[in-house]
Amino acid sequence: MSEDFPIESAGSEKAERDESRAFDSVAAERRHLMSLAFRMMGTLADAEDVVQETYVRWYRLDAEEREAIATPAAWLMRVASRISLDMLSSARARRETYVGQWLPEPVPFDLFADAATGPTSSSHIAADPLDRVSLDETVSMALLTVLESMTPAERVTFVLHDVFGVPFGEIAGVVGRSPGAVRQLATSARRHVREKRRAQVSPRQHGEAVRAFRDATVGGNIKELLRVLAPDVELRVDGGGFVNAAPRVIRGEDHVARWLMGVMRKQPALRFERRDTADGLGYMLTDGERRYGMATFDVSAERVTNVWLMLNPLKLTSWSLGQEWSG
Template structure:
């Protein structure tokens, strides 16, 4: 008996291998898509919904339709961006009924490492190199809060072009504008980013100020704490209706300092444990063996300019007590 397989078996085996390789290559884009969708939506839960719907649409395609897609990764990115654009409008409506203040989700510094450094086509960066805002892979609270101030079309355009290097003529198809109008969206988005960025400090300076903030707060030294806070510092707390939280922004160094001192007086068992966040050094709040919250900071001109306190447990899933 010959060991040779029938020709049709060989062909079928080749098709199955090709299909498997195609599936692997499509699924390999999942982390990159999640990175994209998180920048668009601001929470991992919403980003997961976007990615799931993107894959649903891919698998609904007929095989012949998939065969016409020369670059599946680019197709997936465009579809995820369109879904995000559609969802951003309804997300804003939901946030109007949110209990207390809504904040984006704080994430570890390396959660999306190496997901935005290599655009799908390096030639995409050839256009408008001087217009791009310098960004790294870290998805900081400082950037996410600025993105929240943009229109959905500005946000999608900014993330696609300045973070992922997609050219304007492709983005135009996503946002339903001309390439020229899309460039204007990017220009407007960059103005938001530059207005939201104070004098930048080095990572070492950021962490030094944040460590001093912790020492002064835990030590109960309000004078030292006041010296570390910018006069117009702002504190935002997101409890999501799950825990008691400040319902409005707390502004001014005196009010912010006294708020923190009051919390520690009422909760003497509260512990601040360092974590590396996308904004730099931050602290997880631990009380009696339970995760209580996450503190992240924006530092400019050697003082704390913004404090974000996440108490909503649904936005703390990436932070363990280990």
């Protein structure tokens, strides 16, 4: 009998090593799941809820059920997608009672840069170049606000297929539709993107327009500010009920310019710190040692067409302080 103990011990140690490797493999998917869930939900807090619930469901499985899953990463992705689909409906209801305007959370363009790789090549996904989006663009305010206009099923389909390269057949099981119906969802989602997408400008053109906006705003030069704003420019401000903010969309160059001039008169100590965003050049607004807000922009034909100003402190946590005030 004594000779049996080393064999049992070795078997036990091997089982523990296998279990540890399995745990590490599943845990390593967390960043990938956050990348997926953020594009689904639009805020880091909601994305974190999705990921947490996904792992809860994994660890509720018994050992035999987990062993039967051939590809845990694919299982986790499917479950996270289903949870996102369910949460998107309740999120819409919550946003109806949100204080003021609700905006997606602005995040650094490289926050998920090495995590948003899909299971297949995305080069075949959209034949029309106008329908294609880059991974950086899918965390931009310009696209995230378009995703907000989609139905939950359209959004989940778009993110899974056009961003992560998941085949329609697999998406069908997530959204509870036939593959043909899922293709229609993808077509509808791309139509949303195409209709609301303005002509692309180069990073240089975007930067020049945004720097001119900053210079005119800081300098109190309303004439120069009017020159850089498009006639149909729109300004959206998300204060989340924590700070005073414009309760509705401000439209038109004159109204936007005067609102901005009013803010600068009330907050003369505001500093503009350069930040690289998925939309291009943006600015962190600081007031001494405090983050005041994050400004991101959409530019078309060398003029600013959209200004998104995030003042809700709960949606500024991914941005650091301390960069120099520069163009």
